Structure formats: structure tokens, C-alpha cells
Amino acid sequence: MRIALDVMGTDQCPTPDIAGAILAAKTYGYKIYMVGDQQKIEQELKQHTIAGLPLEVVPAADTILPTDKPSAVGKGKPQSSMHIGMNLVKDGEADAFVTMGNTGAAHAIATLFTLKRIEGVKRPALSGIFPVAGNYIVMLDLGANADSKPDWLLQFGLMGSIYASNALNLASPRIGLLSNGEEEGKGNQLIRDADQLYRQSTLNYVGNVEPKEVMHGKAEVIVADGFLGNIFVKTFESSVTLLVQTIREEIKADLPSMLGGLMLKPAFGRVRKRTDTFEVGGAPLLGVNGVVIIGHGRSNAVAVKNAIHQAAIAVEGRVIDTIRQGLREI
Amino acid sequence: MRIALDVMGTDQCPTPDIAGAILAAKTYGYKIYMVGDQQKIEQELKQHTIAGLPLEVVPAADTILPTDKPSAVGKGKPQSSMHIGMNLVKDGEADAFVTMGNTGAAHAIATLFTLKRIEGVKRPALSGIFPVAGNYIVMLDLGANADSKPDWLLQFGLMGSIYASNALNLASPRIGLLSNGEEEGKGNQLIRDADQLYRQSTLNYVGNVEPKEVMHGKAEVIVADGFLGNIFVKTFESSVTLLVQTIREEIKADLPSMLGGLMLKPAFGRVRKRTDTFEVGGAPLLGVNGVVIIGHGRSNAVAVKNAIHQAAIAVEGRVIDTIRQGLREI
Structure with a gap:
């Protein structure tokens, strides 16, 4: 090698x-x-x-x-x-x-x-690999193509699922389209058109996935256009940062909280490890x-x-x- | 009344x-x-x-x-x-x-x-009011119009800023377009076109805002199409839920963590209050x-x-x- x-x-x-x-x-x-x-x-x-x-x-x-x-x-x-x-x-x-x-x-x-x-x-995509529900998921596109077409999203799903099964060792990974609701017919025009292409394909497609379903591991490959995918990841990161910062401030508010915070240090360390993406190293440009x-x-x-x-x-x-x-x- | x-x-x-x-x-x-x-x-x-x-x-x-x-x-x-x-x-x-x-x-x-x-x-918009950086922000559209046009986004900013100044008492609220980067020229086609309309308008427009800038209060009115706005809010909520759940699990892992968790109960309560949207009651349909x-x-x-x-x-x-x-x- x-x-x-x-x-x-x-x-x-x-x-x-x-x-x-x-x-x-x-x-x-x-x-x-x-x-x-x-x-x-x-x-x-x-x-x-x-x-x-x-x-x-x-x-x-x-x-x-x-x-x-x-x-x-x-x-x-x-x-x-x-x-x-x-x-x-x-x-x-x-x-x-x-x-x-x-x-x-x-x-x-x-x-x-x-x-x-x-x-x-048609278009290469930037992917990300994230720890979710005790496993890894592949998400793409994270920003290579801000405006995408339905058939590009179909290829993203194919490439993501091949990576997930051949490099992450996930058996028959499920593909989901990031959307504002799980029901068929939800989404914007791009998502509805891509949904149709997926339904006609041979891919292991599970339909639309909402953000909370992404976090619960409803699919192993999450597909979005690069604009939405990039904002999704940035929103996740900045939400976690905001919450951690708010917790930090409130822990410093009084002595019992500070003591409690000290006792929780190992637990917070484990939380950080569980939400850390360093373990896997990086993400493929597919x-x-x-x-x-x-x-x-x-x-x-x-x-x-x-x-x-x-x-x-x-x-x-x-x-x-x-x-x-x-x-x-x- | x-x-x-x-x-x-x-x-x-x-x-x-x-x-x-x-x-x-x-x-x-x-x-x-x-x-x-x-x-x-x-x-x-x-x-x-x-x-x-x-x-x-x-x-x-x-x-x-x-x-x-x-x-x-x-x-x-x-x-x-x-x-x-x-x-x-x-x-x-x-x-x-x-x-x-x-x-x-x-x-x-x-x-x-x-x-x-x-x-x-042109289109009414669903808004949301969220506590951010010690203040409130108005965000719209949160889902009324999945596919939007640039001039709709312009009107959303106008309506949101009028609501912010006349009902939330925010002086000269700044309007930002939710995007994947703050630099001019970032965003998808819709955002770039809306950005041009905003720059030609009389509105108090501060340009693109990234998710982390939303959390830091760079603008008081955040404009997005209903598809992106809805996913943004759902991603924020589910990210916080995921982190809180992970913390809860790790607090239960051993006795010192459980004790620390008990001592931090008041601090966690304050964190919840600071990220709570109930205080303001609801959001206008604008x-x-x-x-x-x-x-x-x-x-x-x-x-x-x-x-x-x-x-x-x-x-x-x-x-x-x-x-x-x-x-x-x-």
C-alpha cells in the first residue's frame, strides 16, 4: 500500500x-x-x-x-x-x-x-463521516455543489453507499434524502424529483429523513445538495457549541455547580469522545x-x-x- | 383589546x-x-x-x-x-x-x-422566535413555502423586521440571509439572487449569515426559504436533544457522575430556561x-x-x- x-x-x-x-x-x-x-x-x-x-x-x-x-x-x-x-x-x-x-x-x-x-x-461530492447512534453515517454533499440536480443526488447516494459498505464495513447501507418531513411528497422540488429517481433505481433507498431521524440512525447514507448539507453540518456543530458554552457558563455560576462540574469531568469527556469525528480520520471526496x-x-x-x-x-x-x-x- | x-x-x-x-x-x-x-x-x-x-x-x-x-x-x-x-x-x-x-x-x-x-x-411566511445571545431573533420562513423566489425572501425580511421592531421592541433589527458562508457570492442561486435584491433595497441588510453567526446574534431577523428554515430549526432542536441525551446517559454511568449530575441540576435547569422558547409564547404568521x-x-x-x-x-x-x-x- x-x-x-x-x-x-x-x-x-x-x-x-x-x-x-x-x-x-x-x-x-x-x-x-x-x-x-x-x-x-x-x-x-x-x-x-x-x-x-x-x-x-x-x-x-x-x-x-x-x-x-x-x-x-x-x-x-x-x-x-x-x-x-x-x-x-x-x-x-x-x-x-x-x-x-x-x-x-x-x-x-x-x-x-x-x-x-x-x-x-456528473459531479464529485464532499462527504462527511459522523458518529451517530453508536455507528457511523456517511453524509454528502457537504458543499461541493451548492445547486444540484436530481440525478446528481442519485449518484451521491450510489457513491455514498458504496463507500459505506466497502470502506466503513456497513452491511447494505440505507440511503435517505435529507428533508423537512419523512412523508412522501415532503421536501422541495429538488427532493421530490430526486425521490422519484431513487424509487425507480435499484438502490437501498428508505425515503426522506428528517434531522432527528438522521440523529437516530434511520439511514447510513444521508444525501443532500451541497448548500443544505453544508448548512446542516454547520448547524449541528454550532448548536452543540452553543449548548456546551451555555452549560459551561452555568457551571461557573456558583460553588455547588462548580463542584458538580468537576465531578462530571470524566462523563463530559466521554460525551466528547462519543460525538468526536477524529476517530475515523477523514472523509472521502467521492x-x-x-x-x-x-x-x-x-x-x-x-x-x-x-x-x-x-x-x-x-x-x-x-x-x-x-x-x-x-x-x-x- | x-x-x-x-x-x-x-x-x-x-x-x-x-x-x-x-x-x-x-x-x-x-x-x-x-x-x-x-x-x-x-x-x-x-x-x-x-x-x-x-x-x-x-x-x-x-x-x-x-x-x-x-x-x-x-x-x-x-x-x-x-x-x-x-x-x-x-x-x-x-x-x-x-x-x-x-x-x-x-x-x-x-x-x-x-x-x-x-x-x-406574495407569500405569507411562518416565523419562529428564538432566544439567542441574550436576546430574541425572528426567523422565517419555517416551512410555509418549500420552494421560494428571491422577491419572496425580500418580503420575508421586511415583514420579519417590522415584527421585530414593532412587537419585540428590537431597535433597527438587522436582516441576514441564512447561508453556507458569510462572504458575498456564497449560497445557492436563490440566495445570491435574493442578496442582490436586498442590496438594492432600503432594508437594514447585513448579508449572508452562517449558522454559527445566527447563534452569535449577528442579525435579529434570519431569512430562509421554508425548506431550509424548517430543516435548520429541526436540526438545532435535534442536535440539542442528542447532546442532552448523550450527557444524560453518561451521567448515569457511575456514582461520581450521578452525584455530579445531582449537584448540577439547578445549573441544567438554568440552561433549559435560557434555551427555552416558551417565555415568548408563540410566533406570528406574517x-x-x-x-x-x-x-x-x-x-x-x-x-x-x-x-x-x-x-x-x-x-x-x-x-x-x-x-x-x-x-x-x-
Whole structure:
């Protein structure tokens, strides 16, 4: 297994990225191409003992920043670690590409400049993997396509379910359309049209799902257009943040509350762990012609290692080939 | 002040509805028309001392259930307490209508069968009032129009800001469009087109707002189409429910956590109060030709009383006339 890792991805790059690469090489024996600023990488490697590990440095002159506009980097930074890492996959020198960097940039560079789409894919989609009801769900599109068409949503469901079964090991994942009500006929025009396409397809479709049904795990693959999907995830995150902040403030209000808060520290830690997405590492960019996993900018070394492992599982699960075939049979 | 109250609205109707009517009559001296099943109302009134209070029973043969389809009740239950209560407003016998009942039904009956639209309103919108950052915000549309047009979204902002300033007492409320990013040019086609209309208008428009900015109170009036607005509110509610449930489970995991949980009970109670929407009573249906306030089915007597008070404030604030005039100047 050969993984091209963009080591310029995390907010603290390249420190956690390189530590994650080393961890993955040690744990799984994967060959890791560490793509990025050669000087910074070599400086960082002095902190580690890497003799005998299957690591290789691949220099990249440009670095993409979290603040870079996705529309500008494709042509503007052609020697970025994303371009070079993805081209290793395109050229068959690596089996998958992993980055913790700018999601929009990775999408643009993969779709338009390097790997391009799998034949037959109308639009690649950004996905997310979230812990729900003791399991994982795949949600897509999280923002690649703000305005979508019904047949794109159908393909998102196909790609998401193939990823869920081949890489997340979920048996016959159910697909649901995120909507404002579960009854048939709910939703806007896009959802009602997509619903019809799903009903005519061979996919394991369970109909509309409301937000609370998403949280209860009514389906393992949740499909939405990129505008709604992005707002859904941001609303979830900011709702949790708001509630946690309100609880924090009220815990500080008086002494008994502060004591109670101290006693609950381990419980709150477990709550955080249960709602944490780091465990899985990252989420796939589905529909491009190669395995691409995008993780959080805040990832630590373990999260980077997990993302690399996740990429390897997607390669072993033959996700790309299965999508290519599925598109012909949908 | 004369309020027509649908006493068949709450899940426990007519008990909390009638108790709320009595509370409002006692507290504010409003004349309350209690519209509903005459027998049930008279039975319930035996539990109360109401001599001298400005209460009047108005019989209604039909009752709308929470499960009734909005599209079916307009013609299907023409003698409902909603029809009769709204017609009291239409005929000038009451100043406002209040219900804790089926939101979709109230919208359909108001828009198509009784009060109809204010002249110039393209589509009435369901609104919600939420406690945010120590203040209230008005959000609309929460589900009346799944597919909307840019000029409808413009009117929603006008109506929401008039309600916010005239009934919620918010000085020069800021209007924001719910979007997936705050930068100009973010959003889907609908949002980008509405953004252009807002920029050409005289409204106090602050641009796109992301979910986290909604929670931080960047604007007092949040505008979305009914599909997105509905999913946003449902996502907020179900995210909070999921987190609270996870915390509850982890508190029960061991003895120290249980003790800590007990000590935090008052703090959790304060958190609940701060995220509670009952205090304000209900939310207006904006764009119909009369003040209509719709509250929660789970409302207790105090929430019903608050909704009645809220309706009176909207009447005193001349919300309907101001919207009529604002539509000509937008």
C-alpha cells in the first residue's frame, strides 16, 4: 500500500502530518510519500527516528493555505503539495491521496486539475463521516455543489453507499434524502424529483429523513445538495457549541455547580469522545478518479494515521472500481 | 383589546388553553373569545372561578387535530375553531387570533379561507422566535413555502423586521440571509439572487449569515426559504436533544457522575430556561391580513397567556398596517 500524504495540511503543519505518517508506516507498514516543503520536512524529521521505515520525501514548491480560495489555487499554485500528491495517484505511483488541508482547494484541484472525475460521474461530492447512534453515517454533499440536480443526488447516494459498505464495513447501507418531513411528497422540488429517481433505481433507498431521524440512525447514507448539507453540518456543530458554552457558563455560576462540574469531568469527556469525528480520520471526496481522503485541519498525529488507514481500506475495498461499475447499473 | 383564542390548540386541550385565557383576562384585562367545543369548554370552566372576567365562549363544531393534513382541513372542517376564530378577526369583532394548534393548518386556513394575504404580499411566511445571545431573533420562513423566489425572501425580511421592531421592541433589527458562508457570492442561486435584491433595497441588510453567526446574534431577523428554515430549526432542536441525551446517559454511568449530575441540576435547569422558547409564547404568521400568533402544542397556561399578550403587543404595534405600508416602500 502506497499513500501520498500532503504534509502541509494541518493547522500546525508539518508536525502532526509527519508524526502521523511515521505512525502509519510503523503501525501498518504502508509506504508513505510525504509531499510538501522539503526544508520544513527535513527539519521536522530530525525530531524522529525513521531509519528503515518506508518513508519518502517528495518536494512541493507551493503550499496551500486554509484561507486560499479554491477557485484560485488550481492554476495559481500548480506546484502545491496537493497537485503533486494527487498526480502521484494519477500516475500510478501511489494508491491513494490524503490531506488535512483546505477542503475546497482539494476538491477543485482533484476535480479540475489532477485526478478528474470517474467516467460517468456528473459531479464529485464532499462527504462527511459522523458518529451517530453508536455507528457511523456517511453524509454528502457537504458543499461541493451548492445547486444540484436530481440525478446528481442519485449518484451521491450510489457513491455514498458504496463507500459505506466497502470502506466503513456497513452491511447494505440505507440511503435517505435529507428533508423537512419523512412523508412522501415532503421536501422541495429538488427532493421530490430526486425521490422519484431513487424509487425507480435499484438502490437501498428508505425515503426522506428528517434531522432527528438522521440523529437516530434511520439511514447510513444521508444525501443532500451541497448548500443544505453544508448548512446542516454547520448547524449541528454550532448548536452543540452553543449548548456546551451555555452549560459551561452555568457551571461557573456558583460553588455547588462548580463542584458538580468537576465531578462530571470524566462523563463530559466521554460525551466528547462519543460525538468526536477524529476517530475515523477523514472523509472521502467521492466521484474523482482515485481515493482522496480529507481530514480536519485540527487533526493530531493519531487522526492523520487514522486517515491514512482509512484511505488504505478504501483502496483495498476497491471503492473506485465499484463506483465505476455501479454507475453503469444504477 | 379583544383576542380570539382557539382553545382546541394544545396537546392537552382545552385545559391549558382555557387556563391561559383566564390568566390573560385576569392579568391584562383583555376580552378573550374562547373558540372551541362548547361542551368541553363549559365542563372545563367548572374548575375555575371566572365571574366578572371578560371571557366569552364561541362554539365551534369542528376540531383540528395535530395530525390533520393542512391541505384537507380548509374545506374539510369549515366549522373549526381556527376558521371561526380567524373570522372574528376578519369581521372586526376581535383584534387578533391565537392558537397552539396545527401550524400548517393555521397557515392554510388563514391564507386561503379566512384572513387572506395583506395586499401586495406574495407569500405569507411562518416565523419562529428564538432566544439567542441574550436576546430574541425572528426567523422565517419555517416551512410555509418549500420552494421560494428571491422577491419572496425580500418580503420575508421586511415583514420579519417590522415584527421585530414593532412587537419585540428590537431597535433597527438587522436582516441576514441564512447561508453556507458569510462572504458575498456564497449560497445557492436563490440566495445570491435574493442578496442582490436586498442590496438594492432600503432594508437594514447585513448579508449572508452562517449558522454559527445566527447563534452569535449577528442579525435579529434570519431569512430562509421554508425548506431550509424548517430543516435548520429541526436540526438545532435535534442536535440539542442528542447532546442532552448523550450527557444524560453518561451521567448515569457511575456514582461520581450521578452525584455530579445531582449537584448540577439547578445549573441544567438554568440552561433549559435560557434555551427555552416558551417565555415568548408563540410566533406570528406574517403576511396574512390580521395578527395571528401560533404557539407550541406543548404549551402550558403561562405560555398560552404569553402568546395572548404577544398578540396584543403586535396589535398595539400596528404590525399589519406597518407591513402594508412597508410593502409599498421596500
